[in-house]
Amino acid sequence: MARQLTESKLVLASHNQGKLREIRELLKPFALEVVSAGDLNLPEPDETEDTYQGNAILKAKAAATASGFPALSDDSGFELMAINKAPGLYSARWAGPDKDFGLAMQKVYDGFLASGSDNRHCRFVCALSIVWPDGHDETVEGIIDGQFVWPPRGSHGFGYDPVFQLDGYDQTFGEVDPEWKHSVSHRAKAFEQLLDRCFQDTKKVN
């Protein structure tokens, strides 16, 4: 039996505003005091693991240990099959120190052209982990499949959203209503699993 989240306060172990917005939205039905690692001035640990789940656990563990509260972390990435699932774990780093995702998307396109492949199959992957201050973790993963679109389209969302078109749809995540994205995203899929596992006893907003 997975551990249940019965505490009333949860730390979001992320400094990424786009992710924080989406996760806060997903947590809205619950009577939880949600604070971010940034609010608590917690440092951002280096992502040294070689899997999304490993990095999610590492980040949540650092925040739970430093704060004394359970912490929820997301580690996610964009993968293009034609370039061996790059940028993958390095999705944030491809944007450089200025977090320039125009540059990151251009690098993906350059790699795609250089590959000579016409395979536009791509995915978003999201690992979510809750770690408690005693080190226990519950960790899940969600994946969605799509097509790599060039040039980028739309100004909603964040990161690689303007080049990702969910299979079965003709708009990119940069073009769709953010609420809709939040209901079908890799993060939403992972979150559904986390709800099943850990939120059965969590108090809801009346």
Ligand code: IMP
């Ligand atoms: P990390 O999990 O902090 O290593 O960063 C993951 C990176 O993957 C983000 O900075 C984005 O570039 C990308 N990414 C993850 N989820 C999404 C998404 O929902 N839309 C667009 N880009 C995403």
